[in-house]
Amino acid sequence: MDASQVTQVTDMLYALRNPAGVPTYPILFVGLGVLTFALHILFVQLMLGTSAITIFGAFKNDAKWRRLGAAMLEISKISVSVAIVIGVAPLLFVQVVYDPNWYASNVLSAVWVIAFIVILIFAYWAMYGYYFMNSKEKDKTKEPKGKAWMLISVALLLTVGFIMHSLSSQMLHPELWKDWYQQNGVLDYSGTKLHAYNLWRFAFFISMAIPVVGGMLVTYRRFKMVRADADMEYLDFAANVGKKWIAIGSVIAFVFYVAWMMTVPETAGNFATSLWGILGGVAVLLPAIWSAIRLNGSSYNMCSYMALPIALVAGLTIAIVREMLRYDILNGFFHYDFMDYKIVMDWYSTGMFFLTFAIVGGVVLSYFLTVAWKAGQTVGVYTPSAFVNRLGTLSIWIVALWVLQFFVVGFYVWAR
Amino acid sequence: MDLISLYPTWFEPTVGSGWVVALIATFHVLASHTSVGAALLFAYLSHKAYREDRDDLIDFIKKYGLFLMVFTYVAGSITGPGIWYSTTVASPNGIGALIHSFVWKWATEWVFFVIEVVGVYMIVYLVGKVDKKTHMKISVIFGISSFATMIIIVGILSFMMLPGKEQWFTEGGYLNGFYGTNTFIQMGMRVAFMFTMTAVVGGIVVAGIKDPAFKKEMARKLGWLGIVSTVTGALLFQWYLTAVPDQALLVMENRLPSYFVPSIMAVLAGTLTYFVITMLRPQVLIEGFAGAMTVIILVAGLWPEETARESMRKPWVAGQYVYSNQVIGRDVPGMNIKSQLPTIEKVGILKAHPFTPDALKTVTADNKIQAGQYIAMVYCSNCHSPSKTGIRPLHRYFQEGITQARMENYVKGVLTTGNIAYMPKMPMLDSEVEALSAYLVMNKNQGQGAVVAAIKQEVNDRNRALAEKMSMDKVASANISQEVK
Numbered sequence: 001m002d003a004s005q006v007t008q009v010t011d012m013l014y015a016l017r018n019p020a021g022v023p024t025y026p027i028l029f030v031g032l033g034v035l036t037f038a039l040h041i042l043f044v045q046l047m048l049g050t051s052a053i054t055i056f057g058a059f060k061n062d063a064k065w066r067r068l069g070a071a072m073l074e075i076s077k078i079s080v081s082v083a084i085v086i087g088v089a090p091l092l093f094v095q096v097v098y099d100p101n102w103y104a105s106n107v108l109s110a111v112w113v114i115a116f117i118v119i120l121i122f123a124y125w126a127m128y129g130y131y132f133m134n135s136k137e138k139d140k141t142k143e144p145k146g147k148a149w150m151l152i153s154v155a156l157l158l159t160v161g162f163i164m165h166s167l168s169s170q171m172l173h174p175e176l177w178k179d180w181y182q183q184n185g186v187l188d189y190s191g192t193k194l195h196a197y198n199l200w201r202f203a204f205f206i207s208m209a210i211p212v213v214g215g216m217l218v219t220y221r222r223f224k225m226v227r228a229d230a231d232m233e234y235l236d237f238a239a240n241v242g243k244k245w246i247a248i249g250s251v252i253a254f255v256f257y258v259a260w261m262m263t264v265p266e267t268a269g270n271f272a273t274s275l276w277g278i279l280g281g282v283a284v285l286l287p288a289i290w291s292a293i294r295l296n297g298s299s300y301n302m303c304s305y306m307a308l309p310i311a312l313v314a315g316l317t318i319a320i321v322r323e324m325l326r327y328d329i330l331n332g333f334f335h336y337d338f339m340d341y342k343i344v345m346d347w348y349s350t351g352m353f354f355l356t357f358a359i360v361g362g363v364v365l366s367y368f369l370t371v372a373w374k375a376g377q378t379v380g381v382y383t384p385s386a387f388v389n390r391l392g393t394l395s396i397w398i399v400a401l402w403v404l405q406f407f408v409v410g411f412y413v414w415a416r
Numbered sequence: 417m418d419l420i421s422l423y424p425t426w427f428e429p430t431v432g433s434g435w436v437v438a439l440i441a442t443f444h445v446l447a448s449h450t451s452v453g454a455a456l457l458f459a460y461l462s463h464k465a466y467r468e469d470r471d472d473l474i475d476f477i478k479k480y481g482l483f484l485m486v487f488t489y490v491a492g493s494i495t496g497p498g499i500w501y502s503t504t505v506a507s508p509n510g511i512g513a514l515i516h517s518f519v520w521k522w523a524t525e526w527v528f529f530v531i532e533v534v535g536v537y538m539i540v541y542l543v544g545k546v547d548k549k550t551h552m553k554i555s556v557i558f559g560i561s562s563f564a565t566m567i568i569i570v571g572i573l574s575f576m577m578l579p580g581k582e583q584w585f586t587e588g589g590y591l592n593g594f595y596g597t598n599t600f601i602q603m604g605m606r607v608a609f610m611f612t613m614t615a616v617v618g619g620i621v622v623a624g625i626k627d628p629a630f631k632k633e634m635a636r637k638l639g640w641l642g643i644v645s646t647v648t649g650a651l652l653f654q655w656y657l658t659a660v661p662d663q664a665l666l667v668m669e670n671r672l673p674s675y676f677v678p679s680i681m682a683v684l685a686g687t688l689t690y691f692v693i694t695m696l697r698p699q700v701l702i703e704g705f706a707g708a709m710t711v712i713i714l715v716a717g718l719w720p721e722e723t724a725r726e727s728m729r730k731p732w733v734a735g736q737y738v739y740s741n742q743v744i745g746r747d748v749p750g751m752n753i754k755s756q757l758p759t760i761e762k763v764g765i766l767k768a769h770p771f772t773p774d775a776l777k778t779v780t781a782d783n784k785i786q787a788g789q790y791i792a793m794v795y796c797s798n799c800h801s802p803s804k805t806g807i808r809p810l811h812r813y814f815q816e817g818i819t820q821a822r823m824e825n826y827v828k829g830v831l832t833t834g835n836i837a838y839m840p841k842m843p844m845l846d847s848e849v850e851a852l853s854a855y856l857v858m859n860k861n862q863g864q865g866a867v868v869a870a871i872k873q874e875v876n877d878r879n880r881a882l883a884e885k886m887s888m889d890k891v892a893s894a895n896i897s898q899e900v901k
Contacts, residue, residue, distance in 0.1 A: 015419035110426035110505035185875035
């Protein structure tokens with residue numbers, strides 16, 4: 001591309017920005033986007049990894065594998081929900097500062113964007129279908145029914161993953177948008193095509209499900225071993241599988257990562273060999289390195305809750321690298337800098353979000369997760385301690401006061 | 417630089433992109449309102465179960481919760497962002513306006529959304545695994561958080577009709593945009609509707625209760641909830657009509673389908689009758705009956721209501737400043753937003769649009785139909801489908817055999833001036849008026865097939881002309897190089 005073509009793209013990107021501006025410093029949106037994307041992709045990988053074990057267990061004629069498959073289905077179901085709910089946040093933040101890119105990419109593949117919604121619903125329902133077919137069976141070592149539903153579910157989940165991957169890839173090619181819109185001289189208003197993808201990049205993010213679920217299995221052992229009815233032989237088996245998957249998975253993911261870096265768009269320049277590109281590669285290997293050091297030797301050494309946080313650290317680093325790649329292309333090559341987005345400062349809504357995030361989210365989720373955690377480790381009925389009970393009461397007060405302030409402020413503004 | 421913030425157009429020829437958005441939104445409203453209502457009902461029932469030490473109520477919560485989790489939480493949590501997706505492709509500047517004014521409000525809602533999703537799993541899966549007091553606390557937090565998600569979104573939804581306070585236009589500010597008369601009335605309406613849906617969908621679960629006494633108790637509870645909320649909702653709707661702009665009432669009178677009012681009245685009467693019957697004779701409450709009632713409300717009540725709300729905003733799609741065709745049609749000094757109409761008046765829509773192909777930037781004899789179609793797609797297709805079917809098809813608005821001159825008069829006299837109250841002002845250069853008119857005439861008189869053929873011919877002619885020019889250039893450069901030698 002020559003300089004005048006780049007200038008045309010830059011002008012277009014700036015023209016497409018929303019004239020309403022943004023209510024605070026743009027870097028905050030990017031920061032929150034990266035953080036929430038890391039959490040989102042962790043649960044996506046957890047959902048895929050646990051689904052893979054469910055399928056593997058269902059098809060393997062082995063009692064331990066079948067039991068493990070049934071247990072992982074419970075995590076998979078919840079992971080889909082959590083992945084969706086957490087995924088809302090990066091979806092929100094990306095369209096605040098990268099709206100020209102996100103909206104153009106979406107409109108050009110509109111049918112796939114709509115299909116995403118429908119396919120995801122069916123993927124989820126297929127998983128629930130499989131769950132309900134087998135939920136009444138107490139003996140989890142028996143061959144499960146309706147295995148095809150689980151296969152369909154995973155196939156559909158991968159399809160929506162690919163759609164999202166393609167939309168994200170299209171964002172990075174503003175120089176091609178007009179060519180995609182007009183093909184052979186005729187405008188294409190149909191939105192029926194996905195125009196860009198990088199299979200290595202897609203395979204990399206999917207393959208990270210292997211070390212992530214490996215981490216989950218090690219955590220699963222640690223979590224269940226304190227129960228009075230813990231079956232240590234089965235739990236050791238699960239953790240050993242996990243350990244293996246962390247090591248092998250990290251290597252597989254690393255290979256895909258290298259392939260992705262070797263095929264980044266030309267507009268990214270030397271990103272692959274930059275500090276960020278190398279840092280990403282190290283991060284991919286981090287779970288395997290940690291596992292080799294920490295999970296080495298006897299089963300006692302496998303007693304660790306750190307496997308998933310390590311996967312999260314690796315994921316967060318990759319999320320940062322992914323963001324830097326985007327910045328490198330859009331700012332470095334096309335001179336579109338999100339940092340200079342027009343700011344129409346609104347302190348009230350900015351402050352209210354961070355207070356809600358920290359206080360409401362912090363306290364209530366601490367209470368919820370404590371109860372869920374303890375109940376999961378208790379045989380029979382769990383009765384919380386006085387402290388946890390007080391945390392529950394505090395949570396009720398906090399959410400109630402939030403609603404109260406909503407109306408007090410609202411009526412004041414209304415009456416003003 | 418005379419470019420404005422317009423994106424490519426997505427055109428869905430069968431039903432139209434507007435209907436795709438409406439379908440997803442209607443389904444989401446059904447799922448989300450039912451979920452929020454049920455969350456508040458769970459809080460009440462769980463509290464009662466704790467106070468009176470009743471296992472049957474906890475069992476009911478588990479059954480209803482599992483049912484909702486599969487059918488409304490799954491679908492609701494996907495169709496929620498699904499509305500973003502669908503509006504992104506159908507109306508990128510409409511959703512962009514909302515996102516850029518209310519990003520933090522949506523982010524705040526997201527915090528409650530996370531609590532809600534974790535909460536629903538806990539309510540269902542921790543039955544029998546935690547004591548009743550803890551279950552009650554989780555249910556109360558879950559109920560209030562669900563309610564919070566709804567009241568937050570209502571402020572954003574009402575901004576779509578009009579900003580909370582008139583001062584927003586001059587002073588800006590989230591609070592002025594969010595809170596207003598319209599916001600609170602709509603909130604009341606939605607709360608009422610939410611409980612109606614809870615009572616109706618709850619009937620599907622009550623139908624499965626085996627113990628006649630308990631079934632009667634729950635049918636009565638849900639029946640009263642449904643009757644009170646339906647009547648309240650109907651009254652609030654009348655109040656709501658006093659809080660919308662005059663233009664919205666004008667649209668309602670003129671543009672809404674004739675079946676709208678009878679349909680709403682029939683659903684209202686049918687819903688009340690349904691609740692009375694299920695209260696008096698709970699034994700008639702079977703899954704099929706309750707399920708059918710849900711579908712009836714969805715199709716005959718919710719669909720026209722959501723369609724009406726969508727239509728009443730016209731010509732605007734968000735905040736009374738973004739037109740339904742994505743152009744910003746008025747200044748908003750409080751947000752330092754400038755109307756894009758002067759730019760279009762100056763350079764024309766083709767040059768102002770960043771995605772216009774180079775070959776169409778200036779109207780010529782070689783691109784007239786294609787340029788006309790492009791303008792129709794940009795300016796018209798969001799509300800009027802250029803195809804035979806879909807949303808308010810364009811061809812229905814013109815008489816058979818209409819001439820080019822007459823069409824130009826209409827386009828220039830009515831559309832470019834914004835003389836129709838519920839349609840945007842659509843500035844065009846004279847050459848663009850000519851192109852749009854030529855396309856509309858051909859689309860009306862000769863049909864879509866002729867348009868496709870004409871565009872193909874124009875493209876071929878341009879390609880041929882380009883090829884000839886290139887070969888001429890080649891010959892010229894060859895001659896020059898020979899002369900140099």
